[in-house]
Amino acid sequence: MNLDGMKTYQDDDEVDVVVVGTGAGGGPLLARLAARGLRVVAFEAGPNFDSTDFTQDELTAPRINWLSERISGGDTPTAFGPNNSGMGVGGGTLHWGAFTPRPDPRDLTLRTETGVGADWPIAHAELVRYLVEVERDIGVSGPTPYPWDAERTYLYEPVARNAPADLMALGCERLGVRATDAPAAMISRDREQPHHGLRRAGFNLGSIHQGDRFGTKASTAITYLPAAVADGAEIRPNSMVTGIERDGSGRVTGVTYLADGVERRQRCAALVLAGGGVETPRLLLHTGLANSSGLVGRNFLAHGAAQVWGRFDEQIRGYRGYPSALITEDFVRPQDADFAGGYLVQSLGVMPINFATNLVRGAGLWGKELMAALDDYRFSAGVGMNGEFLPSEDNLLELTDELDEWGLPRAEISLSPGENEKAIERHAITRMTEMLEAAGARSTRVVLRSAHTLGTCRMSIDPSDGVVDPDGRSHDIDNLWICDNSTFPSSLSANPGLTQMALALRTADRMLAG
Amino acid sequence: MMPVCTVFFLPGLGLDATAAAPLGEALDDRFRLVPIEFAVPAGEPDAVDGSVDALTRTALAAIAREADGGPWILLAHSMGGKIAAAIAAHVLAGRTGPDGESGLFGLAGSVLLAPSPPSPEPMSENRRVRMIGWVADESTLDEEQAQEFLSGNIASSLSDADSASALQQLSRFPPSLWRGWLEVGSREDISHEVGTLDLPVTVLAGDDDDDLGSTAQPALLKDVYPRAHFVPLPSTGHLIAYERPNEVAKAIVELWDTVIEPAPQTPAEWGRLIASSRTDVEVRSNFAERAVPDDATYAPLALTEDQLATLRRLADLLVPQPGTARIDLAARVDARLAGKPGDGWRPAGLPDDRVAYRLGLDALAQTWPDSPADQRVLVGRLVAGEEAVAAFPTAELSRRWFEDVRVDLVQSWMAHPASQARIGYDGFATGGTAPEPVGFSELAAGRRESWEPRELGRLGDRHENHDQEQHERDDA
Numbered sequence A: 001m002n003l004d005g006m007k008t009y010q011d012d013d014e015v016d017v018v019v020v021g022t023g024a025g026g027g028p029l030l031a032r033l034a035a036r037g038l039r040v041v042a043f044e045a046g047p048n049f050d051s052t053d054f055t056q057d058e059l060t061a062p063r064i065n066w067l068s069e070r071i072s073g074g075d076t077p078t079a080f081g082p083n084n085s086g087m088g089v090g091g092g093t094l095h096w097g098a099f100t101p102r103p104d105p106r107d108l109t110l111r112t113e114t115g116v117g118a119d120w121p122i123a124h125a126e127l128v129r130y131l132v133e134v135e136r137d138i139g140v141s142g143p144t145p146y147p148w149d150a151e152r153t154y155l156y157e158p159v160a161r162n163a164p165a166d167l168m169a170l171g172c173e174r175l176g177v178r179a180t181d182a183p184a185a186m187i188s189r190d191r192e193q194p195h196h197g198l199r200r201a202g203f204n205l206g207s208i209h210q211g212d213r214f215g216t217k218a219s220t221a222i223t224y225l226p227a228a229v230a231d232g233a234e235i236r237p238n239s240m241v242t243g244i245e246r247d248g249s250g251r252v253t254g255v256t257y258l259a260d261g262v263e264r265r266q267r268c269a270a271l272v273l274a275g276g277g278v279e280t281p282r283l284l285l286h287t288g289l290a291n292s293s294g295l296v297g298r299n300f301l302a303h304g305a306a307q308v309w310g311r312f313d314e315q316i317r318g319y320r321g322y323p324s325a326l327i328t329e330d331f332v333r334p335q336d337a338d339f340a341g342g343y344l345v346q347s348l349g350v351m352p353i354n355f356a357t358n359l360v361r362g363a364g365l366w367g368k369e370l371m372a373a374l375d376d377y378r379f380s381a382g383v384g385m386n387g388e389f390l391p392s393e394d395n396l397l398e399l400t401d402e403l404d405e406w407g408l409p410r411a412e413i414s415l416s417p418g419e420n421e422k423a424i425e426r427h428a429i430t431r432m433t434e435m436l437e438a439a440g441a442r443s444t445r446v447v448l449r450s451a452h453t454l455g456t457c458r459m460s461i462d463p464s465d466g467v468v469d470p471d472g473r474s475h476d477i478d479n480l481w482i483c484d485n486s487t488f489p490s491s492l493s494a495n496p497g498l499t500q501m502a503l504a505l506r507t508a509d510r511m512l513a514g
Numbered sequence B: 001m002m003p004v005c006t007v008f009f010l011p012g013l014g015l016d017a018t019a020a021a022p023l024g025e026a027l028d029d030r031f032r033l034v035p036i037e038f039a040v041p042a043g044e045p046d047a048v049d050g051s052v053d054a055l056t057r058t059a060l061a062a063i064a065r066e067a068d069g070g071p072w073i074l075l076a077h078s079m080g081g082k083i084a085a086a087i088a089a090h091v092l093a094g095r096t097g098p099d100g101e102s103g104l105f106g107l108a109g110s111v112l113l114a115p116s117p118p119s120p121e122p123m124s125e126n127r128r129v130r131m132i133g134w135v136a137d138e139s140t141l142d143e144e145q146a147q148e149f150l151s152g153n154i155a156s157s158l159s160d161a162d163s164a165s166a167l168q169q170l171s172r173f174p175p176s177l178w179r180g181w182l183e184v185g186s187r188e189d190i191s192h193e194v195g196t197l198d199l200p201v202t203v204l205a206g207d208d209d210d211d212l213g214s215t216a217q218p219a220l221l222k223d224v225y226p227r228a229h230f231v232p233l234p235s236t237g238h239l240i241a242y243e244r245p246n247e248v249a250k251a252i253v254e255l256w257d258t259v260i261e262p263a264p265q266t267p268a269e270w271g272r273l274i275a276s277s278r279t280d281v282e283v284r285s286n287f288a289e290r291a292v293p294d295d296a297t298y299a300p301l302a303l304t305e306d307q308l309a310t311l312r313r314l315a316d317l318l319v320p321q322p323g324t325a326r327i328d329l330a331a332r333v334d335a336r337l338a339g340k341p342g343d344g345w346r347p348a349g350l351p352d353d354r355v356a357y358r359l360g361l362d363a364l365a366q367t368w369p370d371s372p373a374d375q376r377v378l379v380g381r382l383v384a385g386e387e388a389v390a391a392f393p394t395a396e397l398s399r400r401w402f403e404d405v406r407v408d409l410v411q412s413w414m415a416h417p418a419s420q421a422r423i424g425y426d427g428f429a430t431g432g433t434a435p436e437p438v439g440f441s442e443l444a445a446g447r448r449e450s451w452e453p454r455e456l457g458r459l460g461d462r463h464e465n466h467d468q469e470q471h472e473r474d475d476a
């Protein structure tokens, strides 16, 4: 994004707020604080990309991902890298899929409803006010009326359906499952974005996980961050925060960071960590702060993200068009569930390297069978789930004694699905397979995977039960806040990006309220 | 038989497109020989001034006109050799050509004949001054001068017909180009712009040539073309295309048969799409580099030779490539292991990727069975985690390492443009830096747009008319 003429601060200036990270959490918060006149600086470990840095070459596209090594354990080790991280001004929103369902109210009270999982200490109605605001700010398209929420309206008509969406719609119709165009942070009409410029609609690119040059997809780098800069915020790319400084009373006074290999300090009156579900707990464990609960790094959550692929007679070529253009929320609480919570289903088209990687990792293919499955790529349409994942003590992030390129200990993350996750996955795979078969698939194949990094600094009312309070403020240090996916107390069946942006505006408001 | 490869011939100073004639006869009909004309008289619209830039632009435009989307080779003599280096650099960088929009794709290698190097061409000052003097009054070479040039550049006499043709070309060669090359082009240093070209290249040079002869060439070119194969020709002067047409043809055939043909070819229709303005410069560059045939003598960067050999055996089983063409997937994985960055994670309990590869491959080599059937059984058990590579503490860790190996190999296969064509993926031709933003407008199953390769479906309704015109142009 354009940072020319941006206001800048000296390391010695005591700014009001330092924000670490510029993704779905850091971006909206920065904009809100700047709009209210606060002196704010955001640090971003990754570079500031120009829109022309986003490439259609899938092999080299992961330069927008966090590629510093993470160590992955448990029964189903999380594949990080392109599947699970962002790095650069815009964070994860540079490469996210922009699929923007709103969280279902039942998911926020899962524990009350079922006795397992966690309740959110935030009222759904309040969250919705912020969700609506975010949808307006970034430009979300979707169907009005929305079958599962009579109250809801969308700003723009849905983006075009591609072939996998057509097939999922057909399959659902034949099975009596409700399905409709997916809500997406993709504009379906050209839009003038304040402080950014013209965003263009209608190119139907399937490669949006590699970044989007035309601005069809919303990222914080073309929405909240330009607004923040216009209101006087500074963004410092290529600046990795490695330490937190405090005074005698334990309050935060500044951060240390590495830029071009040089260690520097920035003073601040308040600090917001928005480095995401892995980097924020890593920094807190490294500095030993805000962990009186012992829960920093605990309850790592993901989403069950199994996919089913069908082989059809026609060339589907699902790499065309918005990759997840169809949704059903019919399985958020399935009638015949033998589990707590539920899942969403979306239609799927993916890029070839992603497809090949998933066939190996998620379906165990090799040799002739693998090559034949790749030959079927063009005839393949997929559907995928995003399923509730219950918090568990055994799923956690710890520090290792191996150091990364900035001298910080690398994180080891363990993830093993429990019985509930397995039951959800089984249910989803059955339903998704039926959908594809009803749509005419000749054969189907299951690809197992998980997605997203949540929960490692969860919010709670009771200080012994979480790391931050419902506003995002540390239970231990009153001028330290967290604003990213690590604060999620439960995973929800909705994908986390939109909810994260709403939480960011809310945390900013709470900070401004004093 | 249909030609399978185009050979673009770039003649040397004093000669023109007619100089390709002896080669045309020597080459078999798998090759389509297309000579490029630099010798356009001054005053005509496409006259060239003798700077490297002007000569390169002329050649690029001609190649763009004649390219059919399939593979092509540069065959360049003397002056043409320097231009060939500039062209190769241009193509491997994916750059757009003189029209500012589309580029080129399909360069598979070069055969260079006593080439002028990217650095200033070594030439005695006396000789340069004397030759410039021949065109002092903007006249063409006279008979005597042409004869002096010819006999000074050959080791034994040519046939009468060839000799007559060469003399004729010399005596009509545009004086401005003659002077421009000697004063400017030959002296230019484009080594920096050209850099290192990772291309299969054969350099033929005569033992009886001076500055550009067989003893001089390795020093001039080995850093430019690390893969260059230098072939000295005994009793040969500077005019190799005339003196040794059969050796030249042999070099081309050998390059094709042993290096290029064994590598996967991107189908012509797909090659044209990659060259077109729809495809981004950077993507075109990445594809151009990946499409270059692998080096059979590749020296591993992260692994040992033995480890690379084991990885090649695994690659054949894990990612068996269709047909007979082969990408050296193991070598490409080795290059990725040696470079930064990695893929962002590794399984707990395993050392970093490079170390894990070394340990794993060493251990596998110890127990690698002889019979293909046993090899397949072993690989199946490793994939399933039923058997452990001895280097790793548990079968599960061994399985996870092996999963990474499989992913790395299949990603290297998938990234090749021929593989993307094979599986029917043309999304690379959208979303880039094209003059106008380009994406998809036809999303339905079974349908395609007019710019898409025909195999990808029936034309969508709104694309029919446009496609009709396109085909008429293609057929014309």
Ligand SMILES: Cc1cc2nc3c(=O)[nH]c(=O)nc-3n(C[C@H](O)[C@H](O)[C@H](O)COP(=O)(O)OP(=O)(O)OC[C@H]3O[C@@H](n4cnc5c(N)ncnc54)[C@H](O)[C@@H]3O)c2cc1C
Residues within 6 Å of the ligand: A020, A021, A022, A023, A024, A025, A026, A043, A044, A045, A046, A066, A082, A083, A084, A085, A086, A087, A088, A089, A090, A091, A092, A093, A095, A096, A097, A098, A099, A100, A209, A239, A240, A241, A242, A274, A275, A276, A277, A279, A280, A283, A452, A483, A484, A485, A486, A495, A496, A497, A498, A500
């Ligand atoms: C492949 C993929 C597809 C996705 N698709 C969707 C989708 O369709 N819908 C959806 O809702 N969600 C999606 N998500 C999830 C979504 O991207 C995340 O929920 C969201 O980006 C999380 O926001 P965050 O603020 O927690 O972290 P991020 O957006 O990841 O931002 C964190 C930023 O902080 C920076 N940072 C970290 N540590 C430091 C440090 N110490 N110093 C300086 N900077 C630092 C990082 O470089 C990064 O830029 C997807 C995620 C992935 C990986």
